[in-house]
Amino acid sequence: MEFELSEEHRLIKDTARRIAREVVAPRAKEVDETAEYPEDYFQAFKQAGLLGMAIPEQMGGTGNGVLPICLAIEEVAKYECGAGLILVLSGLPTRPIVFGGTKEQQQKWLPSLAEGTTRGAFCLTEPDHGSDAAGLETRAVRDGDDYVLNGSKVYISGGTVADYLTVFARTGGPGARGISAFVVDAHAPGVNIDRTDDKMGVRSVPTAHFSFSDVRVPAENLLGLEEGKGFNHAMLTLNSLRPTVGARGVGLAEGAAGYAMEWARERKAFGNSVIDFEAIQFMFADMAIQIEAARNLVYKAAWLVDQGKYTREYAHHLSIAKAYATEVANRVASDALQVLGAQGYMKDHPLERHFRDARQLMIVEGSSQVQRVVISRAMIDRTLVYG
Ligand SMILES: Cc1cc2nc3c(=O)[nH]c(=O)nc-3n(C[C@H](O)[C@H](O)[C@H](O)COP(=O)(O)OP(=O)(O)OC[C@H]3O[C@@H](n4cnc5c(N)ncnc54)[C@H](O)[C@@H]3O)c2cc1C
Numbered sequence: 079m080e081f082e083l084s085e086e087h088r089l090i091k092d093t094a095r096r097i098a099r100e101v102v103a104p105r106a107k108e109v110d111e112t113a114e115y116p117e118d119y120f121q122a123f124k125q126a127g128l129l130g131m132a133i134p135e136q137m138g139g140t141g142n143g144v145l146p147i148c149l150a151i152e153e154v155a156k157y158e159c160g161a162g163l164i165l166v167l168s169g170l171p172t173r174p175i176v177f178g179g180t181k182e183q184q185q186k187w188l189p190s191l192a193e194g195t196t197r198g199a200f201c202l203t204e205p206d207h208g209s210d211a212a213g214l215e216t217r218a219v220r221d222g223d224d225y226v227l228n229g230s231k232v233y234i235s236g237g238t239v240a241d242y243l244t245v246f247a248r249t250g251g252p253g254a255r256g257i258s259a260f261v262v263d264a265h266a267p268g269v270n271i272d273r274t275d276d277k278m279g280v281r282s283v284p285t286a287h288f289s290f291s292d293v294r295v296p297a298e299n300l301l302g303l304e305e306g307k308g309f310n311h312a313m314l315t316l317n318s319l320r321p322t323v324g325a326r327g328v329g330l331a332e333g334a335a336g337y338a339m340e341w342a343r344e345r346k347a348f349g350n351s352v353i354d355f356e357a358i359q360f361m362f363a364d365m366a367i368q369i370e371a372a373r374n375l376v377y378k379a380a381w382l383v384d385q386g387k388y389t390r391e392y393a394h395h396l397s398i399a400k401a402y403a404t405e406v407a408n409r410v411a412s413d414a415l416q417v418l419g420a421q422g423y424m425k426d427h428p429l430e431r432h433f434r435d436a437r438q439l440m441i442v443e444g445s446s447q448v449q450r451v452v453i454s455r456a457m458i459d460r461t462l463v464y465g
Contacts, residue, residue: 087146090128094150097122098157106158109282110431115239116282119154119161120194123168130192132169132319133176138189144169144318145380148325152373155329156336157428159435160282162326167236167283169319170443171198171244174259178301178311187242187261199240199264201231201288202312209448211246212254212309216290218247225249225260225300227268227293235442237286238274240264245290246312249305259301259308268293279434316443318388320396321380324403327439328373331403331410334432335365338414341421358417365410372403394456401449404439411436 083091101122109116123129131147133139147165155162172191175184190196207214216229227247237243243262250256262269268291274284297303301311339362342353352358379399382392415422415429422429440446456462 083149086142087149090131090142090146091149091153093126094128094153097126097128098154098161102154102161103157106428107425107431109158109160110279111281113277113281113284115236115284116160116164119158119164119282120197120239123165124194128165129168129194133172133188133192137176137184137192139172139192143380143384144321145377145384148321148376148380151322151325152329152332155326156333158282159326159330159432159438160280162322162329163235163280163283166319166322166326167197167199168192169322170200170235170315171240171242173315173318174200174244174301174308174311175261177314178259178307180303183261183298183301191242196241197236197239198242198244199234199237199286200315201234201237201243201245201262203233204230205232209445211312212257213252214246214248214257216245216247218249218258218260218295220249220297221294223297224294225297227260227262227290227295230272230287230289232287233275233285234288235283235285237264237271237288238284243269243288244301246308254309255306257308257312258305259311260295261299261301262290262293262295266293266295278437279431280438314388317393317396318383320400320443321376321383323439323443324372324376324379324399327403327405327407327436328369328376330407330432330436330439331365331369331372334411334414334429335362335369337428338362338417338422341427342417345418352417361413361417365413368406368410372399372406375399376403391461394453394462397444397449397452400444401440401446401453404436405446407436407439408433 130139131142135141151162151165191198202211204214218225218227241264243264245260245262246257248256249258270289271286272289273287345352376399379396411433415433
C-alpha cells in the first residue's frame with residue numbers, strides 16, 4: 079500500500095494550487111455575484127495543460143488520470159467550487175467519446191477538447207428524467223446519412239460555452255438498451271438554449287436548458303457507430319468521475335475549515351479567543367476527522383478508476399466516496415459558518431458561499447439517495463460483503 083503522491087502528482091497539485099491562489103481566489107466572490115462564466119479560470123487551466131488529464135495520450139490528452147484531476151480540483155475548490163466543476167467538465171463530455179468512440183471519432187474531437195481549443199457539455203438530464211435517466215425521451219431518428227434529433231435537456235453545466243454536446247437520445251425501444259450517444263455541434267441549426275438557471279450556488283458555471291428541434295446530426299457522430307450503447311457510456315462516465323465530484327467536496331470543506339480556523343484565532347469573546355473554547359476546538363476536530371476520511375475515500379476511489387476499476391462491480395466504492403465527501407462538504411461548510419457567528423452569515427466572508435455551493439454536490443451526478451441505492455444493492459447482491 080502506497081500513500082505517497084508521485085512526483086507527477088505533486089507537480090499537478092502545485093500547479094493547481096498556484097492557479098487557485100493567483101487566479102481563482104481573487105475572483106471567487108465576484109463570479110458568485112455576477113454568475114458569469116470565469117473565462118480566466120478556463121484559460122489558466124488551458125495554459126497549464128490541465129484540461130486533457132481525463133483523456134489518454136493516444137487520443138490527444140495528457141492521460142494523467144482521475145487521481146491527478148482530483149488533486150487539482152481539491153486545490154481550486156478550496157476557494158471556489160465552480161472552478162472544480164470546470165475541471166470536472168474536462169472529463170464529463172469527453173469520457174463517453176473515450177469509452178465509446180471509434181478511433182476516427184476520438185481523433186476528430188478529443189485532441190481539441192484536451193487542449194481547450196474546444197469545450198464540451200454532457201447532456202443527459204431531461205425535464206421528466208433526472209435520476210431515472212434510463213427513461214429519457216429525447217429522440218434520434220435515422221434519416222438517410224443523418225439522425226434527426228428532437229427533445230430537451232436541462233441543467234446542462236457549461237452548456238453556454240460548449241462547442242460540442244455529448245447527447246444521450248433514444249434510437250430504439252424503452253429502457254437503457256434503446257439509448258444511443260451522439261456528439262452534437264452546439265451551434266447546429268435547431269439547437270437552442272431556451273434559458274439558463276438562477277442558481278443558489280456554483281453560480282460561476284451556468285446551467286443551460288437546451289431544446290433540439292429537428293437537429294440534423296450526421297450518422298458518423300453516433301458514438302461507436304452503434305445504436306443502443308449510449309446508456310453504458312453514460313454510466314461508465316459517471317462512475318469514473320464520481321471521485322472528481324467528491325474532490326470538489328473535499329476541497330470546499332478544506333477551504334471552509336481553514337478559513338474558520340484563522341478567524342477563530344483572532345475573534346475574542348468573554349476575554350478569550352474563540353478558538354480557546356473547547357466546544358469550538360471539538361468542532362474543528364470533527365471537521366478534520368471528516369475531511370481526512372473523505373479525502374482518503376476520494377483518493378482510493380480515484381486510484382481504483384485509474385486501475386480501470388469503474389465498472390458495475392466496483393460502482394459502490396465510487397458511490398461511497400461521492401456520497402460521503404459531498405455530505406462532509408455540507409456538514410463542514412455549515413460548522414465553519416457557525417464558528418463565525420453572525421459574520422459567517424454575511425457575504426463579507428466566503429462561508430455562506432461555500433454553504434450554498436456545497437448543496438449542489440449532493441444532487442448532481444447521482445444524488446446522495448441514488449448513491450445509497452447503488453451501495454445497498456451491492457450489499458444485497460453480495461458484491462459488497464462484510465464479516
Ligand atoms: C447545478 C446543477 C448542474 C447540473 N449539471 C448537469 C449536467 O451538466 N448534465 C446533466 O445531464 N445533468 C446535470 N444536472 C442534473 C442532475 O444530474 C440531476 O438534477 C440529478 O441527476 C437529479 O435529477 P432530478 O433533479 O431530476 O431529481 P429527481 O430524479 O426527480 O429526484 C428527486 C428526488 O428523489 C430522489 N430519488 C430519485 N430516484 C430515487 C430512488 N431510486 N431512490 C431514492 N431516491 C430517489 C432524489 O435523490 C431526489 O431527492 C445538474 C443539476 C444541477 C442542480
